[in-house]
Amino acid sequence: MITKEKINEIVKGYDSKKIKIATLCSHCALQLFHGARAEGIKTIGICTPERKKVYDSFSQAAPDEYLLVDDPKEAFAGGVDEELLKKNAILVPHGSLVEYSGNALMEIKVPIVGNRNSLLWERDRQKMFEWMKEAKLQLPKIIKPEEIDRPCIVKFPGAKGGRGYMAVNSYEEFERKVKDREGVMVQEYLAGIRIYPHYFYSPISKEGYRASEGSVELMGVDRRYESNVDEIYRPLSAGMSIQPSFTVVGNEPIVLRESLLGEILEIGKNVVEAAERMFGGIPGPFCIETVCDENLQFYAFEISSRIVAGTNLYPRGSPYSVYAYKEEMSMGRRIAREIKLAAKEKKLHKIVY
């Protein structure tokens, strides 16, 4: 993995007035380009030739320039960083970029918003649970397959948007349904409402909710729509016998009871401070996936230490960002603003790795 010192050196060599934001044209790229434009930062879209026309069709969110690549996977594995370096680019990682770039992301010479160490911690489910434990979050019980004594969810390695996960009630059912056990995790099934708060942690800001040396901001909240579990009452009501599945299809906005906000902010702060202690922090956007039960207790089951697609609901800001900013503040714009402020104060090394 490229060292933090090397990235600091590279970002120090950048002309702070000519910094550009680059990302892969996918996932939440429109939001990122749109937000950067609002902050007056130029953008680079890493894009396949066929996709370019899609992005060009959105006049307020198309990137300022394209870096055309035939195959994003190959591009990340070889050479795209040289091009980006010449352009003073800072890369913003999102779900598709992380997926396409794979291990190459660890070696890329371009500064990345956030901390690449965090990718190692969120990639490995056991390590992610260690991190969440260190943050003192309430977690679902992890259960050995032989000891399944309640409804459980079985998760396979790698984030695939819930695809292929299954519910089981006993070891016998587990044995019957799960063929490959490599890297499988069995968790107790949490009943309640799923809540996915989107946070932004700034080590250089004093606004927002104080956390570590800076502050954490609640930028929005969403809930994912998963097929078929989220409308399972329909086939059930028709008398079908059906197994739940958890494939993400989309996102919907959610606004919390105001009395829950204190807990939500505290959870964000604790995750930031645990990351700081364990692997050097998580500057930038992140999301904690939780279930809130009938006693208003939050249980966390995943952290994404990067921008999540649920933020696409709020290109003009959310019912939370509107109370913190005069401007329409999307997550994409917030990232661009952080880059701008850090560049001005010569603190880019604090927000990239």
Ligand SMILES: Nc1ncnc2c1ncn2[C@@H]1O[C@H](COP(=O)(O)OP(=O)(O)O)[C@@H](O)[C@H]1O
């Ligand atoms: N412990 C749990 N109890 C109930 N549902 C869960 C639990 N963990 C995950 N889920 C459901 O499965 C979906 C995918 O799980 P997640 O761990 O987020 O996997 P991925 O890494 O694919 O995003 C979640 O969005 C949620 O609906």
Ligand SMILES: [Mg+2]
């Ligand atoms: Mg998830």
